Every structure is written in C-alpha cells, then in structure tokens.
Amino acid sequence: MNHKFLQIHPKDNVLVALTDLKSGETIEFSGKSIVLRDNIPAKHKFAIADLAKGELIYMYGSIVGKAMSPISMGGVLTVSNTAHEANSFGQKTGEYQWSPPDITRFENRTFMGFHRPDGQVGTGNYWLVIPLVFCENRNVATIKDAFMEELGFGKQNPYKSLVQQMANLYKQGQKDDIENLSIEKAIPKEDNRLFKNIDGIKFLTHEGGCGGIRKDSESLCGLLAGYINNPNVAGATVLSLGCQNAQPSILEGKLQTINPNLQKPVIILEQQKEGTEENLLSQAIKKTFLAMAEADKYERAPAPLSKITLGLECGGSDGFSGISANPAVGHASDIIVALKGKTILSEFPELCGVEQELINRCTNTGIAEKFSHLMTAYAASAVAVGSGFDMNPSPGNIKDGLITDAMKSSGAAKKGGTSPVVDVLDYTEYATKPGLNLLCTPGNDVESTTAMAGSGANIILFTTGLGTPTGNPITPVIKVSSNTKLAVRMPDIIDFNTGGVIEGTKTIKEMGEEMLELIIKVASGEVKSKAMELGQDDFIPWKRGVSL
Incomplete structure (x- = not known):
C-alpha cells in the first residue's frame, strides 16, 4: 500500500489521502503525474482525472456521488462540488458463490458461556428490570437504588470526590484553586457481589408504552421480548401500570412468537392490581431477589464459537x-x-x-x-x-x-x-x-x-x-x-x-x-x-x- 494515498477499487476515479497532502504537491499514480489543486486532509478524496459537471464519482467500485461543478484532476471532493448519488437496485441476479476464509485457527476453539435450556449460550448472565410504560420508570429507579449497593453491583463515582473538594474550597474562600484540582481515580472495590455468577442487574427505562400509535407499543413489546430471550439474560422483572397500550398480554404474545418453549422466569407485576406503591415495590423486590438466587446457579462452561x-x-x-x-x-x-x-x-x-x-x-x-x-x-x-x-x-x-x-x-x-x-x-x-x-x-x-x-x-x-x-x-x-x-x-x-x-x-x-x-x-x-x-x-x- 502506498502510504500517502489509496485507490480502493480499480474502477474508482478518486483516491483517498492516507496523510495530509499539500496543494502543489505532485504524486505519481498509474503512470501519470497528478498535481494537487488543493490541500487534501487525510481521509478525504481527490480526483484522478478531470470530472465534468454531472459526472459520476466511484469508490469501492460503486457510485458514491456526482460532480455538482467541474472538479479538476487533483482537486478535493467537498460538499460544495459533490452530491449524493447511488447505484439503483432491482431483482436478484445469478447465484452467489462464496469462498469462506480459512478457519483452521478457530474451528476447535471454545468460549466459556452460560448455557440456556433452549440451546442458546450467553456471554453474560444478567437480570432485567423492565417497565412496560414510562409511568413505571420511577418505580424501576427505586428498585435500582435498593438493589445496586446492597447486592454489590454499585460502583464508586470519582467525580463525587471532585465535587466534595470543590465545595470545601468554595467554603474556605479558595475558589481560584478549583481549576488546579484533578480527578482522584476510584480504587476498584473488592468483588463483593452477593450473587457471584450474576454479572449485573440491568434497568431498561424508556419513554414509550403509551401515548403513541399502537404499532409503537407493539414494537416496544417485541423489543423487550427479544431482550428477555437474549442468551445473556437469565430472567426479568416487568412492571406494568395496567392501563397502557403496551399490555403484558402483548409482551407474552411476542415471547411466545420468539420462543414458544421459553423456560426463563419472567415476573410481571401490575401496579393498578397491587394497590399501593409500597406493595408493588416490596413484591417486586422480594420476587426478584429470590429469582436471582436461582439464576446465580448458572455457571460458565465451554461452548463452540458457533454459539456466538x-x-x-x-x-x-x-x-x-x-x-x-x-x-x-x-x-x-x-x-x-x-x-x-x-x-x-x-x-x-x-x-x-x-x-x-x-x-x-x-x-x-x-x-x-x-x-x-x-x-x-x-x-x-x-x-x-x-x-x-x-x-x-x-x-x-x-x-x-x-x-x-x-x-x-x-x-x-x-x-x-x-x-x-x-x-x-x-x-x-x-x-x-x-x-x-x-x-x-x-x-x-x-x-x-x-x-x-x-x-x-x-x-x-x-x-x-x-x-x-x-x-x-x-x-x-x-x-x-x-x-x-x-x-x-x-x-x-x-x-x-x-x-x-x-x-x-x-x-x-x-x-x-x-x-x-x-x-x-x-x-x-x-x-x-x-x-x-x-x-x-x-x-x-x-x-x-x-x-x-
């Protein structure tokens, strides 16, 4: 590879600058000398022949634009002289022939993953807490606050120390010294997770589930079902308000479509049925804790790379x-x-x-x-x-x-x-x-x-x-x-x-x-x-x- 420029495909009529090139510099390409008309910053493209207005520009062997004004040989492509243009497409033609790469190095390799009953293998072991509607985001945040530190999933925030230092200097009248403060790197906590085989408890808050068109709520339920079914997930706690568009029945239907034999625990609680917020949250926290104790029984075991x-x-x-x-x-x-x-x-x-x-x-x-x-x-x-x-x-x-x-x-x-x-x-x-x-x-x-x-x-x-x-x-x-x-x-x-x-x-x-x-x-x-x-x-x- 030339270390100053690159032609990606023989059909291309532009070159890519691999380093900053100067106006007036002469480069040799394909038997001809090209005098650069502009400074060409690294990563940008320049013409290898004069391009007339309307002429197509090729990269990777494909159409990637057209000249909006004449571009001289050695001239840089910009948003002023180049516009989007692309290949059209139609029906499939021919039979595609593929030559797979050599896999000798990897064909007998494995990774250590979490094997699920349906045959999928996870690269992690997470518990999910999901709201079906944005109205439950605050309750999800309350559960997060209750669980993270106590179960050993919390992390130190080094910026808290910075704010404490700034507050102390301000109180002491030393505001000018604040600019000289530096971040004190947090000392990693010893792994004090209660559940050693659970990599984390994740909280997927969002702004959907109601108020938009029904298709959006159905799509949201489909997405959440996919997350529950993902092999990196051991199980989920789902909070529903009760009256929203994204109903538990829709989520359950999506799960049935994705995986009719799903064997993961899915805890669904509806606030309008549970009554008080205290009852909803205490039930969610207790049921989630006990389910996570079961999920902690999963351990990593060898799996073929085909499970990725x-x-x-x-x-x-x-x-x-x-x-x-x-x-x-x-x-x-x-x-x-x-x-x-x-x-x-x-x-x-x-x-x-x-x-x-x-x-x-x-x-x-x-x-x-x-x-x-x-x-x-x-x-x-x-x-x-x-x-x-x-x-x-x-x-x-x-x-x-x-x-x-x-x-x-x-x-x-x-x-x-x-x-x-x-x-x-x-x-x-x-x-x-x-x-x-x-x-x-x-x-x-x-x-x-x-x-x-x-x-x-x-x-x-x-x-x-x-x-x-x-x-x-x-x-x-x-x-x-x-x-x-x-x-x-x-x-x-x-x-x-x-x-x-x-x-x-x-x-x-x-x-x-x-x-x-x-x-x-x-x-x-x-x-x-x-x-x-x-x-x-x-x-x-x-x-x-x-x-x-």
Missing part, C-alpha cells in the same frame, strides 16, 4: 472506517459465519447504494425481495417527513471525509464481510439462522445496537473513527478504532485498534483474526470491554410511528 451471535455496528465513522476497521470486522464476521455462527448487519440507511450487491448475496429471492421492500419503504418514509438517506452523514462524518451517504454506506457495508445473506429481519425480529442476517434499524448508533441485542446478539463489534461512548445493558460492546490517533487519544473507550492497516503494518486478515481472539476473551468473561467498565448501558427503542 455477533452484532456489526459503526458510529462516529471517518474516511478510514471503510478501509481498515469495517473490512477487519467483516473478516471476523466471515469467520464466525464459516464456523456456523450468526452475524447481524443493521443500519439500513447506511446500506444505500450497495443494495444490489446485498440482494445478489441473498440465498433466495424471497429474502432478497424482503430486503428490497424494507429498503424502499424506509427510504419513502424518510422522504415523507422531509428528509432522505442523502441527509444521513453527520457533521463529524463530513469533516472526516464521508461527504455523501453512498460514500459512507459503501464503507459501512464492509462490516458484513462477503458471506451470503441468509435472512432479512424487520425491526424486533429474532435471528435464528446461522449466517449473515440483515436487520432493519436506523443509522442512529444506540437505536441500532439496542435493536441488535433485541434480535439476539450476544457480542457487538462497534467500529468508530471519531470516538463514540456507547454500550449496551446486556450485550458486551467492543469498540474498534479505524486509526491509531483515535486509539491513543481516547484509550478509555477503544478496545481494539486497526490503524495498522492504514500504516501498512497489518493486513485485514490479521486484524480480523486478532479481533476474534479478543471476542473469545470478552465472551468468556476474561476481559471486560471498555463500554462495560464505564457502565455505558445505552438503550433507545426505535419509535417508527407518529405520536397521537
């Missing part, structure tokens, strides 16, 4: 994400698929322009048609509210080189590797088929990771080029950096650095295999991801309808 369901996510992406982190995640995904495990690729707005490739990778026309239908309907719903997939790139994406949605999508899709698409799932549908699954979610990081855990992911790989402090309550999230600068600047959130691909010291294959070694350690409970250490328990259901 791997979520594939990106957020805070940059111009290197599609070159380093995402393809490396894609290779790890291909290995899991070759080992008969499941992987989940979501974020449908970030598959814009690569639809035909994914359609052709579908194992049958029915799956392909479902994907096409979901993508078309999603795009139309965005347009109906005055938006569109073309508005997906964030200011941070644009600043770091992703100036069109198709450009972002072409790189984002690399997380799905090259394996066949075995199933397409609408939001809250549960992954059951070994192989690569496509899941309809927004591009929003937390809505997407929330959905993947609800569809059964027991580990999530999350790539980022800018840095994103995101995790999940029940599923370990492993953060993968696209570049070394980020990994050095934000070591508290980055678990794995693929910057070596950009620097030319590592290959995609090497990075993917090293990533899988880390997955095995996290899945076994040997290593905690940074998101777990920081307690990043982000949970945002996707509200698909309008509010009434």
Whole structure:
C-alpha cells in the first residue's frame, strides 16, 4: 500500500489521502503525474482525472456521488462540488458463490458461556428490570437504588470526590484553586457481589408504552421480548401500570412468537392490581431477589464459537472506517459465519447504494425481495417527513471525509464481510439462522445496537473513527478504532485498534483474526470491554410511528 494515498477499487476515479497532502504537491499514480489543486486532509478524496459537471464519482467500485461543478484532476471532493448519488437496485441476479476464509485457527476453539435450556449460550448472565410504560420508570429507579449497593453491583463515582473538594474550597474562600484540582481515580472495590455468577442487574427505562400509535407499543413489546430471550439474560422483572397500550398480554404474545418453549422466569407485576406503591415495590423486590438466587446457579462452561451471535455496528465513522476497521470486522464476521455462527448487519440507511450487491448475496429471492421492500419503504418514509438517506452523514462524518451517504454506506457495508445473506429481519425480529442476517434499524448508533441485542446478539463489534461512548445493558460492546490517533487519544473507550492497516503494518486478515481472539476473551468473561467498565448501558427503542 502506498502510504500517502489509496485507490480502493480499480474502477474508482478518486483516491483517498492516507496523510495530509499539500496543494502543489505532485504524486505519481498509474503512470501519470497528478498535481494537487488543493490541500487534501487525510481521509478525504481527490480526483484522478478531470470530472465534468454531472459526472459520476466511484469508490469501492460503486457510485458514491456526482460532480455538482467541474472538479479538476487533483482537486478535493467537498460538499460544495459533490452530491449524493447511488447505484439503483432491482431483482436478484445469478447465484452467489462464496469462498469462506480459512478457519483452521478457530474451528476447535471454545468460549466459556452460560448455557440456556433452549440451546442458546450467553456471554453474560444478567437480570432485567423492565417497565412496560414510562409511568413505571420511577418505580424501576427505586428498585435500582435498593438493589445496586446492597447486592454489590454499585460502583464508586470519582467525580463525587471532585465535587466534595470543590465545595470545601468554595467554603474556605479558595475558589481560584478549583481549576488546579484533578480527578482522584476510584480504587476498584473488592468483588463483593452477593450473587457471584450474576454479572449485573440491568434497568431498561424508556419513554414509550403509551401515548403513541399502537404499532409503537407493539414494537416496544417485541423489543423487550427479544431482550428477555437474549442468551445473556437469565430472567426479568416487568412492571406494568395496567392501563397502557403496551399490555403484558402483548409482551407474552411476542415471547411466545420468539420462543414458544421459553423456560426463563419472567415476573410481571401490575401496579393498578397491587394497590399501593409500597406493595408493588416490596413484591417486586422480594420476587426478584429470590429469582436471582436461582439464576446465580448458572455457571460458565465451554461452548463452540458457533454459539456466538455477533452484532456489526459503526458510529462516529471517518474516511478510514471503510478501509481498515469495517473490512477487519467483516473478516471476523466471515469467520464466525464459516464456523456456523450468526452475524447481524443493521443500519439500513447506511446500506444505500450497495443494495444490489446485498440482494445478489441473498440465498433466495424471497429474502432478497424482503430486503428490497424494507429498503424502499424506509427510504419513502424518510422522504415523507422531509428528509432522505442523502441527509444521513453527520457533521463529524463530513469533516472526516464521508461527504455523501453512498460514500459512507459503501464503507459501512464492509462490516458484513462477503458471506451470503441468509435472512432479512424487520425491526424486533429474532435471528435464528446461522449466517449473515440483515436487520432493519436506523443509522442512529444506540437505536441500532439496542435493536441488535433485541434480535439476539450476544457480542457487538462497534467500529468508530471519531470516538463514540456507547454500550449496551446486556450485550458486551467492543469498540474498534479505524486509526491509531483515535486509539491513543481516547484509550478509555477503544478496545481494539486497526490503524495498522492504514500504516501498512497489518493486513485485514490479521486484524480480523486478532479481533476474534479478543471476542473469545470478552465472551468468556476474561476481559471486560471498555463500554462495560464505564457502565455505558445505552438503550433507545426505535419509535417508527407518529405520536397521537
């Protein structure tokens, strides 16, 4: 790899700057000299030939934009001279042929997981406390306050000490000394958990369950059912008010659909039946405590890597994400698929322009048609509210080189590797088929990771080029950096650095295999991801309808 620039695909008519390039600098590419017309920041793109107004721009071998004004050879692509344009898509064509990666290194490997009666294997052992409606959030918070410290799940907050120091200085009239204070790192508490085999008790508060359209409440119940069924969950306590749209019967119906033979304890309490708040809370706390005592009997035991369901996510992406982190995640995904495990690729707005490739990778026309239908309907719903997939790139994406949605999508899709698409799932549908699954979610990081855990992911790989402090309550999230600068600047959130691909010291294959070694350690409970250490328990259901 040239360490100054990269052509990703032979069909591309732009190059990616791997380092900052100066205006007037001459580079040699494909037998010709290109004089740079502009300063080209690292991660941005520049033309390798003169582009006329309206001419299509190619990256990854796909259409990623069109010139809105003439762009000279050596000129930088910007939001001023480039607009979103993407490949169209139609029916599935041909039979997809896949060459699986070499799995010799991993085919007899295991991880230490929690085996559930239905055959799923968890990478953690959590108890859930869930409100069916936002009216119960305060009661959930009361239960959390009662349990966390007493059961040994509480964590010291180093910022409390900082506030105490500031308050003392202020009282002493030494306000000017506050700027010189530093954070006193909390001393980790000795593991004093009462239930040693329970990794945590998680509280999934939300703002839904009533007041919106009925479809939103049904979707919420489907999502919560997926969380209860997730192999990382031992059981759940569910609080209902009684009169809300999201009724316990809907939740129970969704659980029956996902897993007719569910053998987990699910405690459902309704406040309007229990009477006083004190009675509701005392019943919830006592029943939950006794159920957790039973859940504590689960112990980790060896499980094949085929029991991993791997979520594939990106957020805070940059111009290197599609070159380093995402393809490396894609290779790890291909290995899991070759080992008969499941992987989940979501974020449908970030598959814009690569639809035909994914359609052709579908194992049958029915799956392909479902994907096409979901993508078309999603795009139309965005347009109906005055938006569109073309508005997906964030200011941070644009600043770091992703100036069109198709450009972002072409790189984002690399997380799905090259394996066949075995199933397409609408939001809250549960992954059951070994192989690569496509899941309809927004591009929003937390809505997407929330959905993947609800569809059964027991580990999530999350790539980022800018840095994103995101995790999940029940599923370990492993953060993968696209570049070394980020990994050095934000070591508290980055678990794995693929910057070596950009620097030319590592290959995609090497990075993917090293990533899988880390997955095995996290899945076994040997290593905690940074998101777990920081307690990043982000949970945002996707509200698909309008509010009434």
